[in-house]
Amino acid sequence: MTMLDDQRISELLRSAPVPEPRVDVDRAIRDGRRRRQRRRVGGAAAGTVLAGLGVVGAVQFGGLAREPAPATPALAASPTVSTPTVSTPTAPASSLTCEASWLPQPIRGPVAVTIGVDPTGRHIVGEIGTGNEDGRVVLWTDGRATLLPASVRHGSAVNADGYVIGTNGDGTGWVYRNGSLRTLTTPPGYDAVLLHAINGRGDIAGTARGANESHHAVLWSVDRPQEYRLIGRPGSTATGITEDGTVVGTMGDLPYRWTPQGAGKALALPDGSPHASVESARGNWAVGMVNGAKKGGAVEMLPVRWDLTTGAASLPPFPGMAEIAGNGDLLVGDGAPLVVSPDGTSRRLPGRPDVRATGAGTYTAEGISDDGLTVVGAVYENEGYRPLVWRCTRA
Template identity: 70%
Template sequence: MTVDEQRIAALLQSASVPEPRVDVARAISDGRRRRRRRRTAGVAAVTALAGLGVVGAVGLGGAVRPPAPHPPSVVAAPTAVTSTAAGASPVTCAASWLPQPIGGPIAVANGVDPTGRYIVGDIGTGAEDGRVVLWADGEATVLPPGARHAAAVNARGDVVGTGGNGVGWVYRAGKLRFLTTPPGYHAVLVQAVNGRGDIVGTARGARESHQAVLWSADRPQDYRLVGRPGSAATAVTEDGSVVGAIGDLPYRWTPGGTAVALAVPDGFPRASVEAARGGWAVGMVPGERQDDAVRMLPVRWDLTTGAVSLLPFPGIRGVSGTGEVLADDGAPLLVAPDGTSRRLPGRPEVRADEAGTYSANGISDDAMTVVGAVYEKKAYRPLVWRCQR
C-alpha cells in the first residue's frame, strides 16, 4: 500500500475525532487543510489534529510536519505591519477579534471564502462538543448541531464539512443538508467548495479503497466519481478543476474530467497537494528522515505553467488566488511568488510581553484577509486580519 493510500485510509476511519479544527498545541488546521483538521480519523503525528477536513496538517505513513511546540511558545508580534514589494503600494494589516456567540475555551477561525466576507470556524471545549460558527459582516451565526467539523466556505456563504460519522454535509441558505455517500463506500471526507457550489472530497470503502468525489451544493444527493479508484480530492478551483492525488502522485482533473499529472520536484519520489486557489496549489514533499519520521517540506505549483518550487520555510497553511502562501515559521507570514513577504501583526491592545501564540489558517483570494486564532491564558480566541494598500 502506498504512502498516500495509507494516508487516505487513516484519515477516513469511521472513528470519533478530536475537536475542534485546531492543533491544540498551537491553535491550528492544519487543517487543512485545509484544509487543513484532518479527516474522520483524528490522525496525529507530531501535530495533534483537530477533526475533519483540515488540509495539510500531517503527513501519513510515518511522514510528519515539523514538530509544533507544546505548550505554545510565546511569539511577540508587532502591532502593525507594512510591507512593500518592488513597484507596489505599501500593505498595512491589522488584527481584530471575531465575536464569540457561544462560550468555549477553544474558539478558532479555520477558513475564509475567496472574497474575505465569510469566515468559518469552531467553538467548543475540545470534548466533542464543538459547534460550527459562520461569521459574515461582523455577525456570527451558530450552525445547527448536525453540522460538525467544517472544512470550507465559499463566496455564497455555503459551508461544507464532515460529521464524526463520516457523512458529508452542506449548509446553504440557512438549511443543513447531507451529501450522498456513493454506493460501495461507507464514509466520505469533504474537503472544499468553490463559488459555483462544486464540493469535493474522498469516499472510503472496504479494504481501504477510496476515490475522489464531486457533489453539488444545489443538489447534494447527486455526485460524480472523479478519476479512478485510488484517487483523492483535496481542493477545487473556481473553474471546477479538482486537485488531489492518485496514489503517491499529485494530480489535477480538468472540469471535463481529464487527469493531468502535476510535477514532482527533482529528487523527490512523491508529493501531496494540500490546497488550491486560482492558478496556484500548495502541498508537501518528503524531506530528510528524523528519528522514525520524515520531515515534510512545502511546495507551490503554478497550475498555469505547471512549474513547481520548494518553499524555504517550515510549513504552509494555504494559498491565495494571487499565489501568496500563508506560511508558518513560528508566526503567520505571507510570501508572494516573487519572494517578498509580510508578517501579520498582533493586536494593538496587547503589550508585546503579553502576546500569545498566533496561528493563521485561511486566506482570501487577494491575500488581504487572513483568519486564525491566538492562544493565550490557556484559551484560543478567533481572529481576523484585514489588510489594505
C-alpha cells in the same frame, strides 16, 4: 499536538454504528493529527514516516498503507523546478497597512478557532468548543457570527456565497446556507465521505472511503446534493477545487489534477521525491507536502507549491506554509504569521488588537483571501484559543 489540532481533527469519520465497521476511523484520526502537526511545524521532524503520501487528504483515509500503482500509466508530468532557500525581502511599510480584530464568540469555549475564509474575505468558518470533540461550527459574515445547527460538526470550507461544508463524526457530508442544512449522498459501495473544498460555482470536492482502504475522489453540487460524480479511478482523492472547476488531489502516490471536464494528469514531483500530497488550490496555484530528508529516524515534511498553468513544482523556503491565495501570496503560519508575495516581498501581520498586549500569545494562521488582504487565524494564550482576522488596505 496542540488543543487546536485535536479540535480540528477529532471525531472526523467515526465508524458507522454497524456490528463490524469497515472504516478504521481511529486510524484515520491518528494519521490526520500527524498530518496536521506536520503542516504546523513544517520542517520539524514528524513522529511517523508516511509510507504512502498518495492517500493523504485533510484527514488520511486508511492511514499508512500504500496504494498500488494505477492500472494504467500516469500521464507525463510537467518539468519541475526547485527553489533554493533564500532570504526574503520585506515589503515597504507604506504599501500595505494591516490591522487585527477579534471575531465575536456566540458561545463560550476555550478553543475558538478559524478554519478558513472564502476567496472574497467576507465569510469565515470556524469552531468553538472545549477541545474535547464538541466543537460547534460558526460562520462569521462581515463580522457577524452565526452558530450552525448543533447536529453538524467539523466545518471545512466556505465559498463566496456563504455555503459552508463539512463532515460529521459518522462520515456524513453536509452543506449549510441561511438556515438550510442538507446532507450529501455517499456513493454506493463506500461507508463515509470527507469534504474538503467548495468553489464559487457550488462544486464540492471530497473523497469517499470504503472497505479494504478503498477510496475515490468525488464531486457534488450545492444545487443537487443527492447527485455525485466520481473523479479519476479508484484510489484517487480530491482535496481542492478552483473557481473554474479544476480539481486537485492524488492518484495512488502521485499528486494529480483533473480538468473541469474530468481529464486527469499527474503534477510534477520535486527532484528526488517519489510521491507528494496536495492539500488545496486557489487560482492557478496548489500547495501540499512532500517528504524531505531523514532526521533522527523520522522524515522531515516540506511544503511544495505547484503552478497549475505550467505544472511545475517548487519548494518554497517557508516550512510553516499554511495556505496560498488566488494571487499567489503564500501564508506562513509560524507563530508570527507572514504573507509572502510571488515577487518575494513579505509582510509580518501585526499582533492582537489589544494595544496594551500587542504581540502577546502564539498566533496561528489558517486561511487567506484571493487578493491576500484578509487572513484568518487565532491566538493561543492562557491555555485557550481566541479567533481573529487581519484585514489589510493598500496605501
